[in-house]
Amino acid sequence: MQPSPVLQRSIRRLALTTKQGPHNYYKGNRTGAMGEHTKWGGYKVDFNKVRTYVCPDLSDFLLTPFVVTKLKTPKDDFKATETGVPTDGKEYLKRWKEDGANP
Template sequence: MQPTPILQRAIRRLALTTKQGPHNYYKGNRTGAMGEHTKYGGYRIDWKKVRTYVCPDLTDFNLTPFVAKRIEVRRDSFAHTTSGSPMDGKEYLRKWKEDGGNI
């Protein structure tokens, strides 16, 4: 059973999948080669092609996590807020500063 000629043309324009290619076809994930295969079945890494990520200097890094670790999740009532209603943004920031958060 074969697809219709119109569908065959549409299939040819789509990206090749591993099921449509030869038995040893490997599509990869667009990362690129880091080296080359040797004739003995090994792999030689070309260190000029290896990606390196440089972490910035964080010695004077003053930011903290936005959520304080000591804030408890309370879903039963809104009595812990000053207004007695659901916590709005200003109330959340006040509670966060109170529990050790700093801006």
């Protein structure tokens, strides 16, 4: 079964997948080679090619993640808090600032 000629033209413009290519086609994911294969079937890693990520110094960083450890999570989304209203976004932000959020 083949697609109609109109559909075949649109399929030709799409990116080649492993199912459309030759039987030994491997698309890969653009990571690059981190070393080379040996003649005995092993793989030798070249550490000059290995990606390393350097984290900057965050000791005096002013922003904090949007997580507070002191705030208790409500057991039921529709349960009223101490103020008598269900928990909503404004209530959460207010309690988050009261419980030690950075300015």
